Amino acid sequence: MSSGENRDEEREAKERRRIKSGEAMRDLMTKYYMEAKAAEGTDKHIAWITSGGPVEPLIAFDVIPVYPENHGAMCGAAHMNVELCEVAESRGFSRDLCSYARGDIGSAITKGGPIGGLPRPTFLVCCNNICNTVFKWYEELARFFDVPLFIFDTPFVRGGLPSHHLDYTRRQMEEYISFLERITSREYDEAHFVEVAAKSLYASGLWAEVLACNQARPAPMTCFDAFILMAPIVTLRGTQEVVDFYQGLLQEMRDRVEQGIGILPSEKYRLLWDNIPVWYEMRNLGRLFMELEACLVADTYTSAWTFQEVDTEDPLEAMAAIYTEVYLNINLERMADKIESLARRYEVDGMVMHSNRSCKPYSLGQYDLAKEFTRRTGKPTLIIEADHTDSRWYNRAEVEGRIRDFVENLL
Amino acid sequence: MDARMTVEECLEMWRNPYPRLARMREEGERPVAFFCSYTPEEILHAAGFTPVRLMGAVRTITHADAHLQAYCCSLARTDLDMALAGELDFLEGAVFVQTCDTMMRLSDIWRRNTSFPFHGDLVLPIRMGEEISLPFLVEEVRRFRGRVEEYLGRSIRDDALEESIHVYNRNRRMADRLYLLRRERPGALDGLSATACLVAGFWMRREKHNDLLHHILEEAEAGKEKAAEKLPLLVSGSVCATPDLYELLAELDAEVVDDDLCCGHRYFDAFADENISPEEALARRLWQRVNCPAKHQCLEDRAERLLRQVGDSGAKGVVFFLQSFCEPHLFDIPYLRNRLREELGIPSLVLESELQSFSRGQLRTRLQAFLETIRGV
Ligand code: SF4
Numbered sequence: 001m002s003s004g005e006n007r008d009e010e011r012e013a014k015e016r017r018r019i020k021s022g023e024a025m026r027d028l029m030t031k032y033y034m035e036a037k038a039a040e041g042t043d044k045h046i047a048w049i050t051s052g053g054p055v056e057p058l059i060a061f062d063v064i065p066v067y068p069e070n071h072g073a074m075c076g077a078a079h080m081n082v083e084l085c086e087v088a089e090s091r092g093f094s095r096d097l098c099s100y101a102r103g104d105i106g107s108a109i110t111k112g113g114p115i116g117g118l119p120r121p122t123f124l125v126c127c128n129n130i131c132n133t134v135f136k137w138y139e140e141l142a143r144f145f146d147v148p149l150f151i152f153d154t155p156f157v158r159g160g161l162p163s164h165h166l167d168y169t170r171r172q173m174e175e176y177i178s179f180l181e182r183i184t185s186r187e188y189d190e191a192h193f194v195e196v197a198a199k200s201l202y203a204s205g206l207w208a209e210v211l212a213c214n215q216a217r218p219a220p221m222t223c224f225d226a227f228i229l230m231a232p233i234v235t236l237r238g239t240q241e242v243v244d245f246y247q248g249l250l251q252e253m254r255d256r257v258e259q260g261i262g263i264l265p266s267e268k269y270r271l272l273w274d275n276i277p278v279w280y281e282m283r284n285l286g287r288l289f290m291e292l293e294a295c296l297v298a299d300t301y302t303s304a305w306t307f308q309e310v311d312t313e314d315p316l317e318a319m320a321a322i323y324t325e326v327y328l329n330i331n332l333e334r335m336a337d338k339i340e341s342l343a344r345r346y347e348v349d350g351m352v353m354h355s356n357r358s359c360k361p362y363s364l365g366q367y368d369l370a371k372e373f374t375r376r377t378g379k380p381t382l383i384i385e386a387d388h389t390d391s392r393w394y395n396r397a398e399v400e401g402r403i404r405d406f407v408e409n410l411l
Numbered sequence: 412m413d414a415r416m417t418v419e420e421c422l423e424m425w426r427n428p429y430p431r432l433a434r435m436r437e438e439g440e441r442p443v444a445f446f447c448s449y450t451p452e453e454i455l456h457a458a459g460f461t462p463v464r465l466m467g468a469v470r471t472i473t474h475a476d477a478h479l480q481a482y483c484c485s486l487a488r489t490d491l492d493m494a495l496a497g498e499l500d501f502l503e504g505a506v507f508v509q510t511c512d513t514m515m516r517l518s519d520i521w522r523r524n525t526s527f528p529f530h531g532d533l534v535l536p537i538r539m540g541e542e543i544s545l546p547f548l549v550e551e552v553r554r555f556r557g558r559v560e561e562y563l564g565r566s567i568r569d570d571a572l573e574e575s576i577h578v579y580n581r582n583r584r585m586a587d588r589l590y591l592l593r594r595e596r597p598g599a600l601d602g603l604s605a606t607a608c609l610v611a612g613f614w615m616r617r618e619k620h621n622d623l624l625h626h627i628l629e630e631a632e633a634g635k636e637k638a639a640e641k642l643p644l645l646v647s648g649s650v651c652a653t654p655d656l657y658e659l660l661a662e663l664d665a666e667v668v669d670d671d672l673c674c675g676h677r678y679f680d681a682f683a684d685e686n687i688s689p690e691e692a693l694a695r696r697l698w699q700r701v702n703c704p705a706k707h708q709c710l711e712d713r714a715e716r717l718l719r720q721v722g723d724s725g726a727k728g729v730v731f732f733l734q735s736f737c738e739p740h741l742f743d744i745p746y747l748r749n750r751l752r753e754e755l756g757i758p759s760l761v762l763e764s765e766l767q768s769f770s771r772g773q774l775r776t777r778l779q780a781f782l783e784t785i786r787g788v
């Protein structure tokens with residue numbers, strides 16, 4: 001066989017492994033960002049919202065939702081977040097604050113980043129179910145843009161969800177709706193809201209099925225692919241386009257499973273990933289894991305957008321409950337339950353935890369979770385030090401060395 | 412005992428409260444730790460506990476690093492370290508209030524790795540002062556009471572709780588007087604002494620502290636004043652685990668005339684209403700007291716309040732004293748500093764504290780430089 005044929009074969013195999021829905025996703029997201037940017041300065045409402053916030057009411061009120069965290073991920077992946085962070089730091093924001101927040105504040109000031117900044121919000125929606133950092137960040141945005149801020153306050157849950165929590169969040173859902181009625185001068189249309197909520201749940205159900213395809217061996221994607229492919233479910237759930245997109249993606253994943261197409265040329269180990277991706281390092285880490293024949297088959301991050309069944313009798317209450325019990329808003333034991341269940345379902349050989357310097361809710365407690373994980377599953381864990389978008393704290397040689405050692409010692 | 416000696420004792424406790432805490436058990440007290448000024452101490456008090464506040468300690472971390480990353484505030488790290496090292500075995504338990512992300516996670520880590528008999532959690536809304544969150548807060552306080560009762564195996568009588576509320580309200584009234592005195596007659600009571608007398612209350616039964624404050628106030632209010640020309644300053648931030656900052660300022664001829672600290676003004680702000688049900692009174696107080704930066708500011712903008720405090724106290728500069736890695740405080744700093752500078756022309760200094768690498772010398776150098784700029788030398 002000539003080496004030319006060899007290369008052709010390799011190229012073909014690579015093409016076979018490539019996830020084709022990626023293009024549809026890029027188109028969807030480009031269109032979304034273009035529309036959002038074009039809406040700036042028109043009478044269309046634009047709301048900046050946190051990633052864990054209830055977006056369905058915005059869609060129902062025809063408001064364009066914009067996600068600074070998704071933008072932060074984009075800036076991180078484009079290696080542009082550090083310069084944005086530095087802008088915020090020069091204004092007195094500490095280097096120890098969440099790097100999404102710093103980068104976002106920097107980008108608001110300079111309009112910097114790969115897409116020239118986000119469109120100016122007409123109002124803000126902040127939900128603290130992911131951390132208590134976001135409301136400080138959004139307070140700053142509210143001052144900067146001088147626009148109204150709605151806070152959807154989701155108290156931390158230990159054990160089950162007590163009824164007074166639900167009363168509080170349910171009442172805030174109603175308040176949220178009145179807030180939107182006031183701002184948009186439109187009336188709440190429950191039938192339409194239910195429709196949006198149903199689409200959102202349906203899309204999140206599809207997303208859950210997409211992720212579940214990775215239970216197959218070989219896994220049709222890695223969680224690094226999932227980090228990218230989740231953009232629509234984070235930003236636009238509740239719309240028909242998103243439903244269509246995930247239907248397409250699910251079909252592709254099922255076909256891959258059926259045909260035995262794995263994402264890696266060869267899959268020897270299966271690993272679980274914990275925490276937000278190291279956005280600026282995805283390529284290198286992806287390559288490293290591929291070389292080590294280790295597939296990151298599941299993670300704790302992307303599954304945050306898979307919601308359980310809800311009852312559509314009382315959609316507001318259902319939403320309130322869903323948004324309160326997300327992964328970062330529950331105690332360590334419940335987190336351990338989730339990790340353990342992922343480990344069993346996806347049959348992993350170990351877990352890699354990203355100890356994320358500027359994200360405390362996700363990272364504090366990891367040492368205890370790691371121990372608990374090993375105790376329950378008998379599998380090892382590796383904790384690597386990084387930051388989701390601030391690469392100044394990252395030591396590539398050290399992290400890669402530790403990953404190599406870890407994988408090479410897996411049984 | 413003369414007032415000077417009382418102040419000296421308070422200072423001693425502030426430097427190191429732990430030997431005294433360790434003796435509490437033998438003296439028949441049942442100390443339960445709390446960290447946050449949003450703790451409804453009255454419930455613990457009525458249950459027969461002595462609520463004692465942990466504010467960290469200057470020490471080298473030996474145990475906590477196995478549970479908390481280094482990018483976490485030194486209060487959490489040193490408190491946990493002491494607990495894991497067995498140095499807090501005199502405690503019957505601890506109460507965690509949800510404020511920041513660190514505290515939220517620390518509660519679980521603490522519970523899983525220590526074996527104190529009692530562990531309490533209180534989940535607070537971040538939207539304080541808004542009608543919508545009040546019922547939730549009242550219910551949380553009720554649940555907390557229930558949790559304590561369950562542990563005790565008996566109920567806490569309403570009249571006992573009312574009595575505790577009364578004791579704490581009296582304490583707050585005297586703390587107010589103490590602050591007023593120090594602001595208006597700094598020659599009669601200086602900032603270091605006033606703060607020492609206040610924080611000493613974290614490590615004794617409230618009744619005892621009431622006696623102490625009463626005694627100090629009587630003497631100081633009657634005493635004569637020596638006019639001391641010192642540079643007036645305001646300190647804003649979280650807690651001062653040691654008196655070093657205050658001592659250094661005094662050495663450098665500056666006087667702290669008011670504060671916005673959670674071991675100071677924010678601790679005793681607002682009274683619990685003695686005419687409504689105790690749970691509601693406690694909840695309402697927490698809900699309407701001056702906001703900490705870990706809560707959403709909707710009642711009153713923090714900057715407005717700070718500006719007013721600076722104006723009223725005549726402070727010529729503000730020292731922000733906070734913990735490294737403390738997100739709630741660090742987020743507010745640029746805004747507060749801008750407003751101070753732009754509206755009042757007041758300069759400020761930001762000092763970050765890390766108790767595990769505490770250096771008095773460095774602190775002194777930075778303070779000295781700051782004071783020199785204010786004095787224009
Ligand atoms: S602190 Fe963590 S959870 Fe919160 S916004 Fe930043 S990255 Fe997200």
Ligand code: SF4
Pocket residue numbers: 484485486487510511512513514649705734736737738739740
């Ligand atoms: S100092 Fe800051 S980070 Fe530490 S416990 Fe207090 S509020 Fe939280």
